[in-house]
Amino acid sequence: MPPYKSYQPPTTVRRSGFAPGPIAGTRWSVLLAYAFLAGATQLLWVAYTPITTDSAKEWGVSVDAVGWLAQVYPLLYVLLAIPFGYLADKRFKHTLAWGAVLTGAGALVRLVPGYEYALVGQMLVSIAQPFILNAVNKLAAMYAEPAKRPTAIAAGTASLFIGILVSSVTSPFLMDWGGLRAVHLTQAVLAVCSAILFLFALRRRPLYEVPQEEARFLASIRTVWSYRFVRVYSLLLFAGFGLFITLTTWLEVLSQPIGISSAEVGLAIGAMTLAGIVGAAVVPGWADIGSRSRYVLTASLAVSAAALTFLAIGKPVWLIFALFTLTGFLLLANLPVILTSAERESPPEEDGTVAGVLLMFGNLGGIVLTLAVQALLDHRPLAIGVLIAIVLLALPFVPLVPKRPSRR
Known part of the structure; x- marks a missing residue:
């Protein structure tokens, strides 16, 4: 392996809107709103996993077809994670806003009856996912004081597993109660509310200034x-x-x-x-x-x-x-x-x-x-x-x- 390289931070932290001085604090409202949105992406991801057979019957498609509604997420993540991560370093708030909008839009598209609309909705959310999940470190760097950043990152990642657990537990009950429409409607309300909440929270000013990535894409990846x-x-x-x-x-x-x-x-x-x-x-x-x-x-x-x-x-x-x-x-x-x-x-x-x-x-x-x-x-x-x-x-x-x- 090449010699170890790591970033050596400057002795003075610059804060957006603040002169160097006392620690500016932590904006938990932004970090918690992000946690809700990140959890919503996982809620939508595994929506059909515990109800695969029943979903196939209601739509009249194969079980394998329903399986693709979940499999599309990791496949697209592998393809999009690195370029979307680079975009986040170039246009952080813009990419996060697009992620929130696509998450809400994907959840709403699934409300239209039919397997093909569920697939389109899942693809929209799977495109949004790397925009959102790749942001966890930079969001902590911009909105949390250094001592609180481990907690901020922990909250953002724990929310992913909470979303998975909530979807796995509630989807079968919602399916029994009102079929796929009940599943889609409930999850759309949660996803859209999370997206709107985060878009409002994102308007708040960062407490810590983070330089914008200036290198070209391939040079940045090599570095x-x-x-x-x-x-x-x-x-x-x-x-x-x-x-x-x-x-x-x-x-x-x-x-x-x-x-x-x-x-x-x-x-x-x-x-x-x-x-x-x-x-x-x-x-x-x-x-x-x-x-x-x-x-x-x-x-x-x-x-x-x-x-x-x-x-x-x-x-x-x-x-x-x-x-x-x-x-x-x-x-x-x-x-x-x-x-x-x-x-x-x-x-x-x-x-x-x-x-x-x-x-x-x-x-x-x-x-x-x-x-x-x-x-x-x-x-x-x-x-x-x-x-x-x-x-x-x-x-x-x-x-x-x-x-x-x-x-x-």
Whole structure:
């Protein structure tokens, strides 16, 4: 690898509209409005996952067709994450505003009856998603004082998993109550209200000035990729976040041969996600001291490998459930832990591009590992073994994670 490069911040922080002096504070109204909008994108993403069969019947299409309503999100994210991250560094508020508008528009398009309109709506939201999610680091840099930025990033990322959990729990009940129209109408109200709330909040002035990216696109990408922490974190998110996406997709199929029912798997995934929300909210602040982030990342990979090993063995079931709950707690905490460190290590004018690269690799890991397991479903031990191997191969890179510097 090339020598380690990281951003060394100036001794004086300049604030938009403020002369250098006392810390300006934190605009929680903007950060919380962003969290609601980010959560809404995930709410819409997994809307059909728990009601795939019923949705196919109501529309008269195949189950695979309904599956594409969710699969389009990571596919487009991989394609758009880096260019949209660069655009965020060039025109931050404009790209965020477009993301909010597209999220609300996509939710409204789904109100028109018919599968084709649902697909168009999902595509609009999937285009909005990188505009919104890539902004989490730069938004924290502009609206939160340095000591509060880990909390701001944690709130923005925990909201993603809250949106997933809310959609997974409520969609089946809404489907039973009023069919797809009830699902679409309820989620449209939440998405549009979140978009409008954020657009109003975005009008507030940033507290901290962040320089605009001046480099050309390819030069900016080369610079960002030259940072060792970007390459290390990309690999860790490919393995960790990719593993979580794969488990939520195939855990039911991998558990059936050892006598775990679909209902029990549903409870396990729910426990993983709920534990992950707690982890994403509370772990980053603790981990933002010295080498603690390395401990968190190491523990997440080690526990994941242990959970997969006992899943392959098939017993004891209570230990499998406990380990996967702990896996969710640690794996989902990895995302804000990594993003917090990346925000601190990268130049503020490159925050969007850096976040785009990291989140692109997380989604790419989900696609690659999901397809790899799908190809090996007839060979269950081998499928699980591939996941264990990926996790163990990522472990030696954890010591390369930068320690928290003594000052911002």
